[in-house]
Amino acid sequence: MRPSARSLSCLTMVLVAVATVCLAVSTVAQELSFRNAPASAAQMKNPYEGHAGAAAAGKKLYGQNCAQCHGNNLQGMGPAPTLINPATQKAKAGELFWFITNGDLNKGMPSWAGLPKPQRWQIVTFLESKFNEGIRLQ
Numbered sequence: 001m002r003p004s005a006r007s008l009s010c011l012t013m014v015l016v017a018v019a020t021v022c023l024a025v026s027t028v029a030q031e032l033s034f035r036n037a038p039a040s041a042a043q044m045k046n047p048y049e050g051h052a053g054a055a056a057a058g059k060k061l062y063g064q065n066c067a068q069c070h071g072n073n074l075q076g077m078g079p080a081p082t083l084i085n086p087a088t089q090k091a092k093a094g095e096l097f098w099f100i101t102n103g104d105l106n107k108g109m110p111s112w113a114g115l116p117k118p119q120r121w122q123i124v125t126f127l128e129s130k131f132n133e134g135i136r137l138q
């Protein structure tokens with residue numbers, strides 16, 4: 001093999017390897033985290049999981065704080081997206097809690113750290129109850 005051909009095939013192998021690793025890392029990252037939530041967020045447990053009273057309280061809070069942007073039926077309005085999308089529905093309760101707490105200020109999603117913690121969990125419980133009712137985007 002001429003040296004130039006050998007170094008070319010070496011380079012190809014390196015490029016293929018790098019591309020494979022990049023693809024694997026981005027796939028794992030997408031699967032593991034909702035909106036780049038840290039792993040510690042995913043581990044937080046919803047203290048009200050499946051609790052109908054908390055979902056009802058969360059529904060009221062959603063109406064007061066979220067519906068003006070995300071719509072009464074989570075359908076999205078104006079620049080705010082629908083919450084009925086696969087990423088949000090697959091997000092872990094702790095990741096939703098984390099995202100609601102921090103918001104994404106540059107993109108127009110406010111931080112709700114000012115709402116007491118139990119109220120933020122109630123909103124998460126409400127959202128999950130809607131997802132469990134089978135609301136689907138299709």
Ligand code: HEC
Nearest residue numbers: 065066069079080081085088100104107108109110112123
């Ligand atoms: C002032 C308008 C506004 C209000 C009020 C608001 N949001 Fe948002 N929200 C946004 C926008 C805009 C985005 C999209 C941000 C982006 O694209 O990064 C967003 C994104 C989200 C997302 C992520 C959706 C996704 O697919 O990534 C969730 C979950 C969410 N909001 C929940 C809530 C909840 C719960 C409340 C009430 C406590 C709320 N939002 C109140 C504007 C709002």
